[in-house]
Amino acid sequence: MLIVKNKEEISKVLQSFKSEQKSVGFVPTMGALHKGHLMLVEKAKAENDVVVCSIFVNPTQFNDSKDFEKYPRTETEDLKLLEEKGCDIVYLPTVEDIYAQENDFELNLNGLDNVMEGAYRPGHFKGVVRVVKRFFEIVKPNNSYFGLKDFQQYLIIKCMAQELNLGGNIIGVETLREPSGLAMSSRNMLLSESEKHIAAEVYTSFKNIIKNSTEKNLHECIDKEKQRLSQWFVINYLDARSSIDFSEQSKIDANTRLFFAGKLGNVRLIDNFGIFN
Numbered sequence: 036m037l038i039v040k041n042k043e044e045i046s047k048v049l050q051s052f053k054s055e056q057k058s059v060g061f062v063p064t065m066g067a068l069h070k071g072h073l074m075l076v077e078k079a080k081a082e083n084d085v086v087v088c089s090i091f092v093n094p095t096q097f098n099d100s101k102d103f104e105k106y107p108r109t110e111t112e113d114l115k116l117l118e119e120k121g122c123d124i125v126y127l128p129t130v131e132d133i134y135a136q137e138n139d140f141e142l143n144l145n146g147l148d149n150v151m152e153g154a155y156r157p158g159h160f161k162g163v164v165r166v167v168k169r170f171f172e173i174v175k176p177n178n179s180y181f182g183l184k185d186f187q188q189y190l191i192i193k194c195m196a197q198e199l200n201l202g203g204n205i206i207g208v209e210t211l212r213e214p215s216g217l218a219m220s221s222r223n224m225l226l227s228e229s230e231k232h233i234a235a236e237v238y239t240s241f242k243n244i245i246k247n248s249t250e251k252n253l254h255e256c257i258d259k260e261k262q263r264l265s266q267w268f269v270i271n272y273l274d275a276r277s278s279i280d281f282s283e284q285s286k287i288d289a290n291t292r293l294f295f296a297g298k299l300g301n302v303r304l305i306d307n308f309g310i311f312n
């Protein structure tokens with residue numbers, strides 16, 4: 036596995052693969068890797084000749100500097116896991132390497148960035164789009180892999196990729212969960228064992244809403260689960276929204292997705308669940 040720390044070197048290496056018509060699959064991450072990340076690498080591996088994984092804790096997407104500082108960093112362990120998974124190239128850029136040659140750009144995200152995480156984390160998606168755009172420009176992948184765990188991010192990146200014609204095919208990968216139902220996340224490392232147990236209640240709430248809601252009572256079911264979860268969480272939102280444009284829904288249909296964000300102690304967790312998948 037090749038470890039590359041600057042864009043000149045990665046461009047050179049990838050150029051030689053591309054001249055041999057080899058396809059490049061790209062998995063961007065912020066490290067502190069878990070099995071969910073590795074599933075993306077596995078899928079990229081199965082569908083491409085060469086797999087590039089980046090590890091970069093992107094400062095521009097953190098609206099809270101304390102959150103940025105306490106974000107878990109486990110580089111040595113991450114490299115070992117990627118090597119075991121057969122990742123071909125790991126890109127570990129510096130902030131300078133990514134942002135030094137950035138061009139201004141205008142982007143219409145059709146309002147996808149105004150709700151949920153966009154509303155609660157001002158500037159977050161601007162930072163995500165900036166960094167992913169730079170990665171796409173440097174790596175020029177044929178296929179790029181994103182987890183549906185961050186569904187809003189996935190849809191925004193898909194929109195950006197289409198608008199700017201970057202990133203190749205944007206492929207969404209289902210959320211990997213612990214047996215308890217807790218969505219795997221780097222931030223789970225910051226939870227105690229008892230908090231992890233409680234965090235799985237979000238999944239129970241998704242299931243309860245799906246089981247109990249009828250044509251007429253979706254909002255009542257959501258309110259009931261909000262109340263139940265609020266004994267443990269400071270809830271930012273628990274919403275039923277369209278998975279196409281994030282409009283709020285009062286009735287379940289084939290595109291309905293449930294979205295949650297809330298704080299458990301000092302750790303902010305997000306999760307989402309598609310009603311029909």
Ligand code: AMP
Pocket residue numbers: 063064065066071072074075180181182183184185208209210211212218219220221
């Ligand atoms: P992060 O390092 O948190 O930025 O995540 C890197 C990529 O892994 C993103 O596309 C995430 O959506 C994805 N990811 C994170 N957790 C999971 C999970 N539990 N299952 C599937 N993909 C995930």
